[in-house]
Amino acid sequence: MTRRRGEIPFLLAMTYRAMTEALHERIAAEGREPLRPAHGYTFRLLLDRGGATSVELAEHLGVTKQAASKIVAELEDWGYVERRPHATDGRARVLALTDKGRAYVRHADDMWADIEDRWGEVIGAERLDRIHEDLRAYVDEVAGGRAVLRPIW
Amino acid sequence: MTRRRGEIPFLLAMTYRAMTEALHERIAAEGREPLRPAHGYTFRLLLDRGGATSVELAEHLGVTKQAASKIVAELEDWGYVERRPHATDGRARVLALTDKGRAYVRHADDMWADIEDRWGEVIGAERLDRIHEDLRAYVDEVAGGRAVLRPIW
DNA sequence: TAAAATGGTCAACGCGGTTGACTGCATTGA
DNA sequence: TCAATGCAGTCAACCGCGTTGACCATTTTA
Numbered sequence: 001m002t003r004r005r006g007e008i009p010f011l012l013a014m015t016y017r018a019m020t021e022a023l024h025e026r027i028a029a030e031g032r033e034p035l036r037p038a039h040g041y042t043f044r045l046l047l048d049r050g051g052a053t054s055v056e057l058a059e060h061l062g063v064t065k066q067a068a069s070k071i072v073a074e075l076e077d078w079g080y081v082e083r084r085p086h087a088t089d090g091r092a093r094v095l096a097l098t099d100k101g102r103a104y105v106r107h108a109d110d111m112w113a114d115i116e117d118r119w120g121e122v123i124g125a126e127r128l129d130r131i132h133e134d135l136r137a138y139v140d141e142v143a144g145g146r147a148v149l150r151p152i153w
Numbered sequence: 154m155t156r157r158r159g160e161i162p163f164l165l166a167m168t169y170r171a172m173t174e175a176l177h178e179r180i181a182a183e184g185r186e187p188l189r190p191a192h193g194y195t196f197r198l199l200l201d202r203g204g205a206t207s208v209e210l211a212e213h214l215g216v217t218k219q220a221a222s223k224i225v226a227e228l229e230d231w232g233y234v235e236r237r238p239h240a241t242d243g244r245a246r247v248l249a250l251t252d253k254g255r256a257y258v259r260h261a262d263d264m265w266a267d268i269e270d271r272w273g274e275v276i277g278a279e280r281l282d283r284i285h286e287d288l289r290a291y292v293d294e295v296a297g298g299r300a301v302l303r304p305i306w
Numbered sequence: 307t308a309a310a311a312t313g314g315t316c317a318a319c320g321c322g323g324t325t326g327a328c329t330g331c332a333t334t335g336a
Numbered sequence: 337t338c339a340a341t342g343c344a345g346t347c348a349a350c351c352g353c354g355t356t357g358a359c360c361a362t363t364t365t366a
Contacts (some may be wrong), residue, residue, distance in 0.1 A: 003285045006265030008272075009172045009286035012192070016165045018296035033241075036353095044163075055313060067354055069314070086163070091313040091362045098163050110158030119161075125285045131284060132156045134276045135164035142271050143171035208344060220323055222345070244331045244344040294317090 019115050026111055033078050038063075039069050043105045046081065046097045053092050080104060172268050179264055186231050191216075191224050196258045199234065199250045206245045208269060 020037070027035060038061060041126075045052055045060045058068035072095060075081035080101035086092035097105070122130045156270060173190070191214060198205055198213045205213075212223035225248060228234035233254035239245035250258070273281045 003282065006267075006269050007283065008269050008285055008288065009169065009265050011292065012165060012172070013168045015288050015291050015296075016162065016169055018292060019162045019165070022296075036262045038353095053313070063353095063357065065314070066316090066356090070353075086313090087280065089313075089363070092167050093314080099259050109157075109159050114159075116159050116161050119287075119291050122290050122294050126280075127283065127287055128161065129156065130280065131287060132161055132164065134272075134280055134284060135161065135168050137275050138272045139171060140162065141275050143168075143175075189322090206344070216322095217324065218345070219325085219347090223322075240346080241342090242332070246345080 017044070019112075022115050023111055024039070025107075039075060039080075041106060042071060042075060043097065043101060043108070046095055047105055050096065051094050053094060055085070055092075057095065075101070172265075175268050176261075176264055192228060192233075193261060195224055195228060196233070196250065196261070197252070199248055200258055203249065204240070204247050206247060208245075210248065226255070261300060 041061055042057060045057060049056070054068045054072055055065050057072065058065040061068060061071075072081060072083065076083060079098055080100055082096050083093040084096060086094050116128065154208040154240065189200075194214055195210060198210060202209070206301060207221045207225055208218050210225065211218040214221060225234060229236060232251055235249050235251055239247050269281065
């Protein structure tokens with residue numbers, strides 16, 4: 001297999017794009033709120049680092065605190081996230097997933113896993129393992145582990 | 154290596170994001186116009202299918218013809234693209250890369266190749282080949298070859 | 307304890323897309 | 337052959353989702 005040098009980033013983009021499209025189709029089919037990547041990344045942060053604030057979310061997403069606030073406001077409206085007063089800091093508000101939020105994360109994980117599995121059916125599970133390792137290697141070693149998932153749309 | 158099912162799409166996003174950031178840093182460092190993915194995809198179309206029109210570009214990018222027109226107008230202003238009258242169709246205008254446009258494509262390809270190479274240094278060229286195959290397999294077999302590169306930048 | 311820093315909000319704006327209406331050329335078919 | 341329909345392209349208005357900037361209230365620092 002010959003490949004043009006520099007083609008892989010394009011394929012990466014196309015693959016990711018196709019996967020997100022597949023996900024959005026499912027979300028739309030379920031009649032769910034129009035959840036964007038930023039929302040997904042928010043869920044993941046709140047799951048990993050319980051007790052985050054809007055400012056921390058902003059840093060995590062790589063957006064301004066105002067933008068992060070808007071995202072949180074939406075998620076609160078939809079009942080996925082709650083804002084509670086901070087225990088010691090009167091200015092801050094602590095973000096937390098509601099039950100609905102946690103249930104959605106599980107559901108979303110399932111959907112992503114399904115999409116990943118479709119790929120695995122074509123190329124095999126071992127290849128998927130390798131890809132996982134190799135992507136991690138790029139993110140950690142080339143990109144320096146910068147885990148900013150700036151929502152790109 | 155154990156991996157969480159459904160994690161790969163996230164890693165795909167992070168990797169692509171890190172790569173585009175690396176590219177943008179280089180473009181910015183060169184003092185070049187703020188070229189976005191949509192512009193890159195446009196260059197590629199014009200290189201592959203000479204004589205495309207705005208409507209064809211719109212289909213390729215997955216945007217409206219109005220949006221495609223705006224993109225072309227920018228590229229024309231910057232001197233990367235020309236619009237020439239269509240040989241037989243008085244309504245249509247044929248898009249073509251200028252010399253500057255072609256030179257930029259070569260340059261951009263080099264930059265992407267460099268970024269890809271950095272990855273290759275970490276994981277090895279054979280792995281890169283596999284990844285190339287596997288990404289192609291997803292795009293072609295799972296996503297049905299839908300090559301719409303809707304610019305999400 | 308005054309000054310500076312920080313979490314959060316409100317308002318105005320901008321970029322890059324969308325929808326909708328329109329012009330003028332091209333194609334179709336009675 | 338020529339009216340009806342279709343299609344390339346443009347103009348204008350709008351919209352989503354981010355930004356910048358100003359501000360308040362609380363906390364931290366000196």
